Amino acid sequence: MDDSRRPVGLRTRWALAAVTAVTAVVLVWHFTATFLSVAPVNPLTLRLNRLVDGYTRPFFVQNWKLFAPNPLTADRGILVRARLRTLRRPDRMTAFVDATTPQLDRLHANRFFASRRARVHLGALSALNIGDGPALQLPRKAPRGQETTGQDNLRRRAVTVLQAEASTVASAEWGSAVRQVQIRVVSHDLPPFSQRKAAHWGARAKYQDLPWMPYLTVNP
Amino acid sequence: MGVAAARLSLGAVSVWLYAENYSSRDHLWGPHAVFPFNSFVRALRQDGSYSLYALSQSRLWFTVVFHLGMGVAVLFMIGWRSRVMTVVHYVFMWSLFHRNLFILDGGDNLLVLVLVYLMFADSGHYFALGARERRERANRPSHGLAWRIGTIAHNAAIAAIVAQVCIVYVAAALFKVQGPLWQNGTALYYIMRVQDFTWPGWSQHFYGSAWLVAVGTYGTILFQAAFPFLLLRRVTRNWAFVGALGMHAGIALFMHLLTFSWVVVSCELLLLEDRDFRRAWKRLQRVQPLLRLRIGVRSRPQLTKQAERRPL
Numbered sequence: 001m002d003d004s005r006r007p008v009g010l011r012t013r014w015a016l017a018a019v020t021a022v023t024a025v026v027l028v029w030h031f032t033a034t035f036l037s038v039a040p041v042n043p044l045t046l047r048l049n050r051l052v053d054g055y056t057r058p059f060f061v062q063n064w065k066l067f068a069p070n071p072l073t074a075d076r077g078i079l080v081r082a083r084l085r086t087l088r089r090p091d092r093m094t095a096f097v098d099a100t101t102p103q104l105d106r107l108h109a110n111r112f113f114a115s116r117r118a119r120v121h122l123g124a125l126s127a128l129n130i131g132d133g134p135a136l137q138l139p140r141k142a143p144r145g146q147e148t149t150g151q152d153n154l155r156r157r158a159v160t161v162l163q164a165e166a167s168t169v170a171s172a173e174w175g176s177a178v179r180q181v182q183i184r185v186v187s188h189d190l191p192p193f194s195q196r197k198a199a200h201w202g203a204r205a206k207y208q209d210l211p212w213m214p215y216l217t218v219n220p
Numbered sequence: 221m222g223v224a225a226a227r228l229s230l231g232a233v234s235v236w237l238y239a240e241n242y243s244s245r246d247h248l249w250g251p252h253a254v255f256p257f258n259s260f261v262r263a264l265r266q267d268g269s270y271s272l273y274a275l276s277q278s279r280l281w282f283t284v285v286f287h288l289g290m291g292v293a294v295l296f297m298i299g300w301r302s303r304v305m306t307v308v309h310y311v312f313m314w315s316l317f318h319r320n321l322f323i324l325d326g327g328d329n330l331l332v333l334v335l336v337y338l339m340f341a342d343s344g345h346y347f348a349l350g351a352r353e354r355r356e357r358a359n360r361p362s363h364g365l366a367w368r369i370g371t372i373a374h375n376a377a378i379a380a381i382v383a384q385v386c387i388v389y390v391a392a393a394l395f396k397v398q399g400p401l402w403q404n405g406t407a408l409y410y411i412m413r414v415q416d417f418t419w420p421g422w423s424q425h426f427y428g429s430a431w432l433v434a435v436g437t438y439g440t441i442l443f444q445a446a447f448p449f450l451l452l453r454r455v456t457r458n459w460a461f462v463g464a465l466g467m468h469a470g471i472a473l474f475m476h477l478l479t480f481s482w483v484v485v486s487c488e489l490l491l492l493e494d495r496d497f498r499r500a501w502k503r504l505q506r507v508q509p510l511l512r513l514r515i516g517v518r519s520r521p522q523l524t525k526q527a528e529r530r531p532l
Contacts, residue, residue: 064391069399116323123322193406219246
């Protein structure tokens, strides 16, 4: 640029140097903290945990595990049933219906312009750890006088979302008579790599039932 | 040009996001969305976050904020008052994402991070409304201290976006090397088969091949770990861009994570230099009759923008 050859005053030069230095310090700090907030647990993250957390939360929170360390190795989904109150039968229990398959079908029918609906309960299930561990980890009540942990907050939100999702399915299925909903989480292990072409794969689906929850009004 | 192309592309993906979820907006984000309003407000308080959608549960407010957000996304895309719109767009996207955390992916996460960095850049210099006039004005050699500080901020923003992408890849690689399935070279098989990410009728051909699965699994780790070092030289930088483009095309196609791939590749447009964009545009002009035939007659400025966005 012709401009850069113009002589600049000493004061301007000092100001520019100062700005450059401050910018560099900010960048180095920002990306050190960012890296520590997303790196696997190591001696430095343990030592600087609070400092890094205080800086990155909430606006620079990030997570780049991206299918790692363990990708999902099971298909997961939810079944929903409901308790209805009708004039003739004040407490009727329905059979389970599959809530996941229709969502996935819709997703596969339109791969590049699909609404994120299908992600709602799959995302909520991920928050509850199904697939990775042996069982769902439901939120625990914090001991009296203590604050709930971030993990439990997240799980509580996930359960609420599942409750709302189940309510949506139930009201589409059984109308306005729904009083309570119950979710059965199903997890079905994929065949291991060596048996990927096997016509039949014998793994049994695993189930876990959540407690009955009251019906929530949700926009369909 | 890279930063302007990134802005255009990030704007386009935001518009896409609004559009593809438009018909399910009530269910995902509305006053009676699947994440109930009370829980949503409590979650914001617990996380120390904010969201425009939390200000009122009325249907009118939701409709207004949602549609305003769409309009802002369009304005951000076309580069109208790019600096101001970057800030406004950031606020709207953050608000939307935090209305429902369970439907997000890494692309959304990266988008709001990069928008913060973009606030410090001049992303309206090319591919934007009135960009030519602004460029001509900027050619006059009467720049003062403020202009120079702006340049520093601009360069810092570009460095920040590239550093952010490096952190994405390196952190992903560090977690991958710890996983037994990544170590034994079969992780890609499970990812492509699990029903959340499979492509019925296609994925089985990919994971049927031991070669593709093993090379794909190790290749992913290798590429992610090598990414920052590939940026050190110009030649390898272009390989890094092409490699990333290929990897993310695969992710978008097979795992239907289009918007995620789109956001990452948008940021990687910064790896290209102005002459890469010019060369790509020239090459596209050579095949332009063909292009016209395919997409129909378009007004010229539009074509320019689209063509320069595709650097290959």
